[in-house]
Amino acid sequence: MERQVTISNFQLMSLIVISTIGASSLYAPAALARYAERNSWYLVIAGGLAGILNMFVFLALNRMYPDKNLIRIFKHVLGPWLGGLLAFAFVCYFMDITAWVLREFAHFFIIALNPIIPQSWYLAVGVIMGAYAVSRGLEAFSRVSEIVLFVIVFAFLGIYIVLISQYHPEYLLPVLENGWLEPLSGIVPVATWLGDLMFISMMLNHVRRTKKTAAFAVGAVTITTVLLLLSVLSCTMMFGAKTAATFTYPSVSLIQNIRLFRYIERFDAALVAVWVMSSFIKISVYLWATLQGLADLMKLEKPRLFLVPLSAGIYVCAKFKIWGLIELGTFYEKQAWFFYLFQFVIPALVLSIAWLRGDGQKAEVGA
């Protein structure tokens, strides 16, 4: 289905930024404050570096096998049995992530916006949007991501700038009073937020290859890190770290403090737009990755036929996955290793095996 599909570097960048910034910017200020209090910004920078490291694993794999996605790389490096098993696990992981994102998407609206509309409706909207985007193809939703990128970046920047008069920079002091190492106890959750960029392992072989691809990818992580940093900084400077830690969605509380011309307030609608758009892109990329992975794993001729059953499966998964937001939040924090395993550890292991097999040198000679 996706034979000659190509996306540009800028589109890759947009997809990465949108998929990594959406959820994290909502939770980050609260979740990170629990680990590092007013030094959350430091944790974000450390997480950004981890994200760049994670990115290079996939870029290195792509450099070795420019025409293969992660699923095919597994089969190639580890053989049909072990590789196939791992590939299957990753397809399940992609599906699982889609379901997580979908559930997050629904929860946000129920809690922050409107509890009247039932959860299933929100789930249905999310999965229909994603399935529709996947049915129109990678190129279509990558183009949309370019528009969405601007909406999101300007919306976030706008929010932080409008609040500038209400910041208390003194809330950030003292800086790193407990040393450099202690705040790093929360590095794994931050790394998993940025690790959401792992979907690119299924996409890099579709990117129109230029010398700048790596630069754009690193640029994407940088943009996410900066936006995340701004979100954490403004929440800390606005509420103080201890209060920020108590909010479910500190960014929403942040927006509720905006008041323009002494009359216009409640800019929550802007956040709805940002959240729907970013979730849309994230659901689409992961659903696309699931379908693509399934197609490669089972050598499907018409993966399109599997889109509807797959989406229905993800809907059911999302609905019965957890009972509520608290369980979701706890899982993200306590079981972050689960995500990190798939995002970084296994791909890094496979990369090392590929190096040991000598595939890297072949690629270098070829290049």
Place this chain on the structure above:
Amino acid sequence: MNRGQTEFKEDLRASVGILKELMQHSDDLVFIDRELASGEPIKIAYVHGLTDDRKLEYLLAKAKEFGDADFPFGSDDRLSTAEQAADCLAAGQAVLLFSDPPGAAAIDVLGVQLRGVEEPSSESTVKGPRSGFTESLTNNLALVRYFCPSPQLKVQHRKIGRLSRTNIAVLSVAGVTNPRILEELHLRLDEITTDLLLGSTTIEEWIADNRGTMFPLLESTERPDRVVGALMDGRIAVMVQGTPFVVLLPFVFLQAFQVGEDYSWNYYIGSMLRLLRIFCGLIGMLLPAFYVATITFHHELVPTALLQSIAAAKEPVPFPAVVESFAMMFAFEIMREAGVRMPKQIGQAVSIVGALILGQAAVEAGIVSPIMVIVAALTGICTFTLPPTAMNYAIRLLQFGMTFLASILGYVGVVAGIVVLLTYLASLRSFGVPYLGPAAPFNALELTDVVIRRPATWNVKRPTLFRAVNPYRFRGGDK
């Protein structure tokens, strides 16, 4: 229309018989006897009423002076079969039948009463050229040549329609237009198998990349200046005999908000008007949806004082906002359609009765709230600012869909609708050009030329979107 291979006979009467047979013994077919300078008898055939009297009289009077192979009227053509001769007769040419050797030739004597060049009613302008195309292909070509007297302007004629044999002309600029797009166009024109080609819309539907979409994938215009501008961007124009609408391709979404007049004003004004139209397009599509979503689900987002006045106005109305909204939007569409179909003088009466009396009465009767009337009126007026193309209708249809989504899911539904719409638009292409370009794929420089109107001196390059062969309008060095 007749693809047989009937030869002409030595006996002129036999040839006449064949032609009559082919023309279904039509009563308006006329045959006149004449002799050439050599004394050879010939027959001149034409269809009565389709000819220009002066040209015909000249032909009849001069026939005696003709040699075997000189014909004074241009567009002359030796015909080898009777079927070709019948095609020519039907197209308004006179056919000369010879007996020695048997054969025929066609001479253009077409003369049909058509209207002259007028200001196009669908694309009127305050400032800027006022001539518009007519129904005559020849005149239309002449107009374009007049506006762009360049030897690089290339015209390719074709006939389409198995029965109608409609003349069409494909216009491009050699050295600017991308030959691959031109080739693709000809391939698509080859595929048209219809028997009747009437107007430009049929051709649009045949050659568009996606036939199942309500968004226009090709542009149509009545203005020669717009055609010339498009040609200079590397686009292609297709003219069809019998319609003043010229098809321009490729076409991208954001061009629907452009008007030729933008270039007749100073660039600040041009840019402001263009932004205004885009903004109005958004309001036209989304305002009722946002109103319904806010009233139904998100009252807490409205400032309290405003909410109070809305609530007071809505208090006597027994219907939910979505019903009110659909009723008003539907009524507005009816009034608009009535206004268009009615003769001009009555059209005004419809709008007065509709807008003033119906609206006022509906509010007083407590059927709709005044706020809803304001919303519907503002929405309607905003769609009037867009050029009257298929895009305008698409946006009006979308407002119903968006309002429906808003009524069940609030803002989430509206934004989800926008996202799905964007995905759909992003998946469309017009002759291979992404429909949402230059916004997605993003090109900042070209986006400034589409969303605002740049000073003419900045337009050093042509848009890359249309893949022009020569990317430069002029070299920027010698200022």
